[in-house]
Amino acid sequence: MNDVIIRTEGLKKDYVLGAETVHAVRGVDLEIRRGEFVAVMGPSGSGKSTFMNMVGCLDTPTAGRYWLNGQLVSELTDDELARVRNKAIGFVFQTFNLLPRASALHNVELPLIYAGVGAKERRRRAEEKLQLVGLGDRMEHKPPEMSGGQRQRVAVARALVNEPALLLADEPTGNLDSTTSGEIMDQLAALNGEGQTILLVTHEHDIAEYAKRQVHLRDGVVEKDFLNQHAGAPA
């Protein structure tokens, strides 16, 4: 069973907003295996963001259980979750979330700093990932000096630098034009081709088409879960 990267059982999340309790996620059971490329889709209010936050270990469920890479993470403390995020998850955000004053290289090194990797090794690995995303000649540039596509590629390099079990891309093309979106999605598809497990959150159907499997959420539950006929069967 160590081929299973994500397994959730009855995952629930309630929010208390004043006197009202909002049931954002009402019990999701999902299993994602190593090497899969899954797009989570759903309209706003479907509980997709809340679900993503729990899968990304940024939030803890109200009820239910969640195993990431064989580890039961739904019952960990904040600091333990930070360690899980650091080691097992690579994030790619819609708004890139790079440190604007730091160079591309330093941005990519960031997760390694918190992993306690030494300076030389850190630099070697960060350079390697920046070259992988085609930014070998832009390493000393700072985010404001780069285009949106380049920034997102720095973010991808940063997500990969700790060799995570799961790459979590939350609307990665939301701030990019269609050409650049295509480039980023090709990049993700290529990474998946090399065995990287990817969970993609999007509300755009053409972006979701890049994934091999689509999971549709509605009102906090899984509405549809199917394989993409274009992309082929999961690995």
Place this chain on the structure above:
Amino acid sequence: MLIYEIIMVAMTAIRANVLRAVLTTLGIIIGVAAVISVVAMGDGAQRRVQQQIQRMGTNVLTIRPGTGSFGGVRNFSQRLYVEDAEALKNESNGVLTVAPEASSGQQVTYSRYNAHFEILGTWPEYFQVYDHHLLVGRYFTEGELQGRRRVAVLGHNVMQDLGEIPPETMVGQTIQIRGLPFEVVGVLEEKGEAAFMRPDEEIFIPLSTAQYRVFGGRSRLSSIYVATPSPKELDQAYVEIDRIMRHRHKIRPGEDADFNIRNSADLLSTFNETNRTFTLLLGGIAGVSLLVGGIGIMNIMLVSVTERTREIGVRKALGATRGNILFQFMVESLSLCILGGLLGVAAGFGAASLITHLTTTQTFVAPAAVITALAFSAGVGLFFGIWPARRAASLDPIVALRYE
């Protein structure tokens, strides 16, 4: 490793906005500079007085006329007489060295120069009590005292105001004090300032001469100095002097004396006490400015946390623990305060040396004051940094990442 990295992150954040860092720490800078310079002035004054009192001799008791009361009426015109001094000398069996002093400012002329000097009428023992040494010539003698002779011993710097004649050449020369010719028999070595006196700028003549020929009439003594062989006998001498003086002035035991006996240690402790009070007071005010500086640091750190909410969110998402973030912001506020402390110490040194240059006040920057000020500003950094840092550390990464 990680600690080093986080310190570097904090340093980079400070470097990113140097002007703001300096302005923020201005309160600390001023506070520390104030503490350093105020304490430096206090310590300087204390050192100076200690030196002076040591120069004056630590085995000397000073008797001055005090206030007496007669039938409930306070009488301020109490006197010391030559006979008092003589009694002290005779009744102590020669253990005590006694020197009475009558002094008065007089016009002194030499050749075509003239200046105003403090003329001290005293006994030859005076030079022994105050441990004076001769540069040239001799002291006046017991015989000259008895004969009311017009002889004078000059302080080292007297000739600076009388034509800048080299003091060595003055022996045998005649100067005029209040129009009367005096033969210079000796010149003293330079002594420097002693407590409340400037012996280098005084002229010493026999007491009898002063009283009967210069000052006019049987003028009163300003003080009687008594030296013991060593500081150990001071207490015993005090009791003895008190007994003799009370007997001579017919004061019953238990009644207030009409004279004061002081020793140099008393002077020192009185001075130190006053000085300490002032230093504490001013140091307290300076401390308040440090506190205000600390509040400034806290304010800017809170602003910094808000500004960098997004950054904190990113760091947390990428694996920074609460402790990592807390440490980062603590290092930042601590560095700001220590930076301010160091700049403040530098400014304090500057201010202290400026004070020494521009005024006659001596200053001394004690290492303890520097260490205390630095430690205090570090403490301010820790204390006022903890709240902003905790706020940063407890940010929810989801909220922080969405923060615009």
